[in-house]
Amino acid sequence: MIGGNKMFDLRGRVAVITGASSGLGVQMAKGLAGQGADLAILARRKEKLEKVAEEIRAMGVRCLPIVCDVTNTEQINAAAEQVIKEFNKVDILINNAGSSANAGVINMTDEEWDFTIETDLTSVFKVTRAFAKYMVERKYGRIINIASMYGLVGNTAIDTVAYHSSKGGVVNFTRAVAAELAKYNITCNAICPGYFETELTRDVLRTEEFTNYMKATVPLGRYGREGELNAAAIFLASDEASYVTGAIIPVDGGYTAV
Numbered sequence: 001m002i003g004g005n006k007m008f009d010l011r012g013r014v015a016v017i018t019g020a021s022s023g024l025g026v027q028m029a030k031g032l033a034g035q036g037a038d039l040a041i042l043a044r045r046k047e048k049l050e051k052v053a054e055e056i057r058a059m060g061v062r063c064l065p066i067v068c069d070v071t072n073t074e075q076i077n078a079a080a081e082q083v084i085k086e087f088n089k090v091d092i093l094i095n096n097a098g099s100s101a102n103a104g105v106i107n108m109t110d111e112e113w114d115f116t117i118e119t120d121l122t123s124v125f126k127v128t129r130a131f132a133k134y135m136v137e138r139k140y141g142r143i144i145n146i147a148s149m150y151g152l153v154g155n156t157a158i159d160t161v162a163y164h165s166s167k168g169g170v171v172n173f174t175r176a177v178a179a180e181l182a183k184y185n186i187t188c189n190a191i192c193p194g195y196f197e198t199e200l201t202r203d204v205l206r207t208e209e210f211t212n213y214m215k216a217t218v219p220l221g222r223y224g225r226e227g228e229l230n231a232a233a234i235f236l237a238s239d240e241a242s243y244v245t246g247a248i249i250p251v252d253g254g255y256t257a258v
Contacts, residue, residue: 007238007240008035008234008235008238008240009035009036009238010032010035010036010037010092010234010237010238011035011036011037012036013036013037013038013091013092013237014037014038014039014040014083014087014089014090014091014092015029015032015037015038015039015040015090015091015092015093015094015237016039016040016041016042016083016090016092016093016094016131017029017032017039017040017041017042017094017096018042018043018068018070018094018095018096018097018123018127019042019043019070019096019097019098019146020039020041020042020043020049020052020096021041021043021044021045021048021049021052022043022045022048022198022199023196023198023199023200024096024146024193024196024198024229025041025043025094025096025097026052027226027227027229027230028094028096028229028230028233029041029052029056029063030055030056030059030230031227031229031230031231031233031234032092032230032233032234032237033056033059033061033063034059035234035237035238036061037061037091037092037237038061038062038063038087039053039056039061039062039063039064040063040064040065040066040079040082040083040086040087040090041053041056041063041064041065041066042066042067042068042070042079042097043067043068043097044067044068044069045067046065046067049065049066049067050065052065053065062087064082064083064086064087066079066082066083070097070119070123070126070127071118071119071122071123071126073126076126076127076130077130079130080130080131080134083131084134089134089138090131090134090135090141091135091140091141091142092141092142092143092144092237093127093128093131093132093135093141093142093143093144094144094145094146094233094237095123095124095127095128095143095144095145095146095170096146097119097123097127098119098120098123098146098166099115099116099119099120099200100116100119100120100160100162100163100166101113101115101116101162102158102159102160102163103159103160103161103162104159104160104161105159105161107159108161108162112162113162115162116162116163116165116166117162117165117166117169119166120163120166120167120170121165121166121167121169121170121173124145124170124173125173128143128145128177128188131143132177132181132186135181135184135186136181136184136186139184139185139186140185140186141181141184141185141186141187142186142187142236142237142238142241143174143177143181143186143187143188143189144188144189144190144191144233144236144237145170145173145174145188145189145190145191146170146190146191146193147167147168147170147171147174147190147191147192147248148163148167148170148192148193149192149193149194149250149252149255149256150163150164150167151164151166151167151168151169151170151171151190151192152168152171152192152248152250152256153255153256157210157213157217158204158210167192170190171190171192171248174188174189174190174246174248175246175248178245178246179246182245187236187241187242187244187245188245188246189236189241189244189245189246189247189248189249190247190248190249191229191232191233191236191249191250191251192248192249192250192251192252192256193224193229193251193252194218194223194224194250194251194252194253194255195214195218195223195224195252195253195255196223196224196228196229197223197224205223217255217258218252218253218254218255219253219254219255219257219258220253220254221253222253223253224251224252224253228251229251232249232251236249
């Protein structure tokens with residue numbers, strides 16, 4: 001308990017989540033809304049964003065949908081200004097947006113490499129830069145980067161060298177930002193999800209070959225379920241996590257433990 005309130009109470013907080021039109025982004029947005037946070041949700045697909053925003057507003061909080069390509073500096077900066085205009089602050093930032101072109105080191109093209117690094121790593125830098133300056137002004141912030149367990153280890157199931165590289169970059173970007181912004185009472189942590197079924201991963205995860213690989217490599221023997229990433233995000237977004245910064249938290253069923 002802090003100040004007599006229930007733990008992990010996010011009422012009065014404003015959270016920004018990128019990649020929030022589907023998958024883990026939607027789940028985390030609803031998780032934070034359930035704790036009382038007002039939301040700004042960013043993604044490229046307007047119709048999907050609007051639908052998610054309606055669902056979140058039905059939970060009794062405010063929600064601002066913003067169409068934004070996280071590789072576009074101008075759109076990111078405009079989105080940050082829009083959030084400040086609407087809410088007058090930003091307390092929590094979750095860098096969740098990402099995509100990947102999968103190939104191995106021998107066959108990957110320059111274009112595939114550049115696309116993945118830009119989408120999964122450079123975008124995290126650009127979005128953090130745009131929103132963190134407002135956190136610095138208020139001397140408060142919670143930055144949460146969604147990396148991947150593939151940012152911590154290699155794998156033998158699928159060749160995806162740029163994804164490993166970009167997510168490994170996000171992990172150490174997190175540490176660098178944590179060290180840099182600590183003096184402003186801003187924390188920066190990363191969550192490293194394991195195998196969660198989303199719009200982007202469904203086709204691969206449902207194959208018999210990959211399911212067998214998962215059962216052999218994930219101690220809990222199953223894929224992550226909807227909502228199982230939310231607890232880590234809520235914890236890191238909370239006042240209770242005020243002494244946690246630079247932490248890298250796998251939520252992977254034990255994959256990186258063996």
